[in-house]
Amino acid sequence: MFYSNSSKTMALLVGVLAMVFLIGFIVWAWTEPGSAPPGGNVPAPVNVSGTGQVKKYVDTNNKGWLGVATDGYDSNYGLTVGNSTNVLGVKASGSSLFEKNLTVGGELKGVKPNGSLCGGNKILKYNSTDDTWDCADDAGITSESDPQVGTLTNGKWCTTDGSAVNCAANAPTAGSLTCTVKSKSVTYGAGSFGYATPTCDSGYSATGCGFEDYGWANTCAIVRVQPFSTYCECQFRNLTGGNCNSTCWAACCKVQ
DSSP states (O other): OOOOHHHHHHHHHHHHHHHHHHHHHHHHHOOOOSSSTTTTOOOOOSOSOSSOOOOOOOBTTBOOOEEESSSSOOTTSSEEEOOSSSOOOOOOSSOOOOSSOOOOSSOOOOBOTTSOBOOTTEEEEEETTTTEEEEEEOOOOOOOOOTTEEEEOTTOEEEEOSSOEEEEEOOOOOOOEEEEEEEEEEEEOTTOEEEEOOBOOTTOEEEEEEEEEESSTTTEEEEEEEEOSSBEEEEEEEOSSSOEEEEEEEEEEEEO
């Protein structure tokens, strides 16, 4: 089979034009970097390098949370370690700083500087004699160094002298109650009022009041009986009859 030169030229021309259009499309689609190398690179993932690395905070929906050995993370915390099936903790060989609250969901145990754990009911206690930390029995509070707290004695009551609290006093005992009755009588005529105010002795308080009428039947009447702190007050009235003789009583008591 034979081809003419014109056919070969046409095929060559079509191939050249296709290459021109392809190269032009590639050039048109390419975007020049916005900064010189190595700027503008995609941030590297957390890796094993010795370079300091940061999970960046972008906004409230992208806070840079990180989950370790888990299939997710708790958005309430920046770092989530482990989960319900892979229970892990965080071990720090140096000092740690908590600028906010520390919530402990389990038992807070004491660990000595050498790494050994205080077991049982032991607590971590500083020994100032040899400048070490030891595991000691939790005996509770046995002494108090607060200058506003004085002597602490088991089973005693606490009192204060205005500057310190001392728990060394015996329990207060109930005092004896002493009571007496004071009375005062009054005579009043027909159509008039009679007043009687029996008063307690010094140191006694009026704890109750009473009265008694003497005179004409249906004539002598009590109007008011009222106790005050140290006396009682009775008011009587003679309605129509002859003289009335009435008595007001005050029950007076004190604790000794």
